[in-house]
Amino acid sequence: MKPGWRNENIAVLAGGLSCEREISLISGKAVFDALTSRGFKVRLVDAIGDFLNELKKENVSFAFLALHGTFGEDGTVQTLLDAVGIRYTGSPAAASHIAFDKSKAQPLFRDAGLTVPSFVILKKAEEARGHDGISFPLVVKPASAGSSVGISIVSEQRGFEAACAEAFRYSDTVLVEQHIRGRELTVGILGGEPLPVVEVIAKRDFYDYEAKYKDSKTRYEVPATLEADSARAVTAAALKAYGLLGCEVMGRADIIWGADQRPYVLEVNTIPGLTGKSLLPKAAKAQGIDFPDLCVRILDLSWQSSLERERPFAVEGRT
Numbered sequence: 001m002k003p004g005w006r007n008e009n010i011a012v013l014a015g016g017l018s019c020e021r022e023i024s025l026i027s028g029k030a031v032f033d034a035l036t037s038r039g040f041k042v043r044l045v046d047a048i049g050d051f052l053n054e055l056k057k058e059n060v061s062f063a064f065l066a067l068h069g070t071f072g073e074d075g076t077v078q079t080l081l082d083a084v085g086i087r088y089t090g091s092p093a094a095a096s097h098i099a100f101d102k103s104k105a106q107p108l109f110r111d112a113g114l115t116v117p118s119f120v121i122l123k124k125a126e127e128a129r130g131h132d133g134i135s136f137p138l139v140v141k142p143a144s145a146g147s148s149v150g151i152s153i154v155s156e157q158r159g160f161e162a163a164c165a166e167a168f169r170y171s172d173t174v175l176v177e178q179h180i181r182g183r184e185l186t187v188g189i190l191g192g193e194p195l196p197v198v199e200v201i202a203k204r205d206f207y208d209y210e211a212k213y214k215d216s217k218t219r220y221e222v223p224a225t226l227e228a229d230s231a232r233a234v235t236a237a238a239l240k241a242y243g244l245l246g247c248e249v250m251g252r253a254d255i256i257w258g259a260d261q262r263p264y265v266l267e268v269n270t271i272p273g274l275t276g277k278s279l280l281p282k283a284a285k286a287q288g289i290d291f292p293d294l295c296v297r298i299l300d301l302s303w304q305s306s307l308e309r310e311r312p313f314a315v316e317g318r319t
């Protein structure tokens with residue numbers, strides 16, 4: 001791998017204004033500390049206000065995106081950085097945009113033959129359409145949000161309207177999904193290669209915000225104890241979902257291994273958590289890649305991807 005980026009002026013972008021700001025600041029600090037520990041001189045920048053001008057003034061040429069949620073993960077910051085010629089880590093703008101919007105990603109997965117929970121997409125003011133054909137229990141979630149914010153499991157009609165109202169607080173589009181009983185798995189992908197499958201064992205109804213960041217009783221098994229065939233099926237589903245979206249560099253697919261032995265794809269995260277408790281770093285560690293190594297690998301892979309994206313006509317066979 002070419003060491004090109006090592007001479008660049010690097011900023012870790014974190015924070016921002018999404019409802020995942022708090023987690024993003026922790027991810028950003030972790031990445032900053034890791035890169036500093038490896039002797040790289042980087043700056044940590046909060047992605048609010050006039051941060052783009054600040055980057056330009058400081059001649060930043062490569063951004064490590066530790067931003068989660070709206071703006072950072074949905075393709076917006078990627079589009080802005082493309083416009084000002086600053087390279088960045090992770091997936092390109094278009095892939096980020098589709099991956100972050102579950103009302104776009106889930107139909108894409110389903111139509112390509114992946115197993116997904118049955119779903120209905122609701123736009124604001126359409127709550128009356130209800131949950132056509134999807135029986136209780138069901139899951140109501142904002143189409144564009146992360147960290148389990150605004151998600152409810154609804155077991156009877158009585159709670160449906162309130163769950164929709166809660167989800168609509170975070171997104172103009174809402175997904176109503178069949179609730180899938182099974183094991184909660186996640187598959188990290190680094191440079192197009194799958195990392196060991198992680199199982200999350202939450203001591204709550206589901207892997208909600210508390211279980212993700214606050215509950216010390218949440219357990220993780222890395223690698224998950226799965227039959228070889230099951231692990232292969234889960235990993236294949238994760239890779240297919242990642243490829244369909246056009247993701248690059250890294251990602252993490254959330255999958256429920258259903259009681260019917262099928263891998264139900266819930267989503268692909270393009271900027272998964274990078275805190276000490278996060279799942280992609282746990283999976284990388286199980287493969288012998290410690291956190292600072294992971295951050296350096298992400299920079300290596302992203303630099304390479306950025307260069308390839310800038311040479312679209314270098315595809316074999318084209319003149």
Ligand SMILES: Nc1ncnc2c1ncn2[C@@H]1O[C@H](COP(=O)(O)OP(=O)(O)O)[C@@H](O)[C@H]1O
Binds near residue numbers: 151177178181
């Ligand atoms: N259809 C479903 N069936 C069962 N549990 C679900 C379903 N959808 C979401 N969940 C639960 O909610 C969590 C968050 O859902 P997910 O779709 O991954 O959204 P987020 O982007 O907020 O992480 C999942 O990890 C799982 O615990």
Ligand SMILES: [Mg+2]
Binds near residue numbers: 147148254266267
């Ligand atoms: Mg998730």
